[in-house]
Amino acid sequence: MNPKQAPEAIPKTTLRPYPQSRPRIGVFGGAFDPPHLGHFKLAQSAIIDLQLDSLIIVPTGQGLHKSRCMSPEHHRLKMTQLAFQDLPNARVDPCELDRGGVSYTIDTVLSLSTQLPGSDFYLIIGADQAEAFDTWHRWTDILQIVTLAVAARSSQIQPDTTLEHPKVELESYKWHNQALAQGIQKIKGHTDPRIAVSLHMPCMPVSATQIRSTIQQQGGEVSQWLNPLVLAYIRSHFLYTP
Numbered sequence: 001m002n003p004k005q006a007p008e009a010i011p012k013t014t015l016r017p018y019p020q021s022r023p024r025i026g027v028f029g030g031a032f033d034p035p036h037l038g039h040f041k042l043a044q045s046a047i048i049d050l051q052l053d054s055l056i057i058v059p060t061g062q063g064l065h066k067s068r069c070m071s072p073e074h075h076r077l078k079m080t081q082l083a084f085q086d087l088p089n090a091r092v093d094p095c096e097l098d099r100g101g102v103s104y105t106i107d108t109v110l111s112l113s114t115q116l117p118g119s120d121f122y123l124i125i126g127a128d129q130a131e132a133f134d135t136w137h138r139w140t141d142i143l144q145i146v147t148l149a150v151a152a153r154s155s156q157i158q159p160d161t162t163l164e165h166p167k168v169e170l171e172s173y174k175w176h177n178q179a180l181a182q183g184i185q186k187i188k189g190h191t192d193p194r195i196a197v198s199l200h201m202p203c204m205p206v207s208a209t210q211i212r213s214t215i216q217q218q219g220g221e222v223s224q225w226l227n228p229l230v231l232a233y234i235r236s237h238f239l240y241t242p
């Protein structure tokens with residue numbers, strides 16, 4: 001270029017925007033047999049606390065951890081869609097059902113990280129799952145891709161909520177399974193505060209097991225724990241009745 005020549009002005013429209021922070025993607029897997037308000041609250045807390053751009057809700061295929069026979073996949077998928085349809089930024093992804101066979105979370109997070117490169121991934125789980133995380137297939141590989149975001153599941157298993165933190169700057173999860181905590185430290189070489197964070201969710205004393213058995217054994221009241229659309233679906237398809 002001739003040094004005397006003024007540099008050509010770059011049209012504004014071609015200027016790259018200031019680099020934005022990486023998209024934050026949550027992944028929330030579950031049998032959702034049925035999906036209940038504990039699941040909904042967990043999903044909602046994750047979106048707010050982690051400031052997620054998107055939460056991907058994944059109904060699992062047959063999991064290694066579920067010894068019982070689950071309801072047919074099309075029912076679980078439909079109930080999951082009904083349960084989360086009004087949650088902004090959330091979408092239900094049937095990838096594990098489509099893959100068929102035993103569900104492995106590692107396959108799902110690998111596939112999502114290929115589809116959405118350059119994103120930060122959070123795996124949303126309850127404390128019961130966090131404490132048994134070292135039994136998951138290829139759990140150390142999962143931790144290379146995601147940060148765990150853990151919700152309290154019962155009064156016995158509580159994340160360490162002694163400190164108040166602003167959103168996103170969440171406290172590290174306090175592991176109650178010391179062997180797992182040490183295993184994680186060994187893999188990472190040191191305590192990495194971003195391996196797991198606590199979600200600020202009030203304890204919701206509900207499980208799908210309780211709901212199934214209440215319907216099955218006593219024909220009892222479960223409406224307080226279910227989205228009305230899910231309850232209507234259960235009733236119209238006679239799910240969980242003997």
Ligand code: ATP
Pocket residue numbers: 029030031032033038039042124125126127128129151152153203204205206207208209210
């Ligand atoms: P089940 O009683 O059949 O084992 P569940 O109620 O635990 O079912 P899942 O679909 O297995 O439901 O759970 C999916 C995820 O949601 C898991 O990570 C689990 O820990 C979490 N979760 C379920 N219920 C709650 C709850 N009440 N509070 C916090 N986390 C929950």
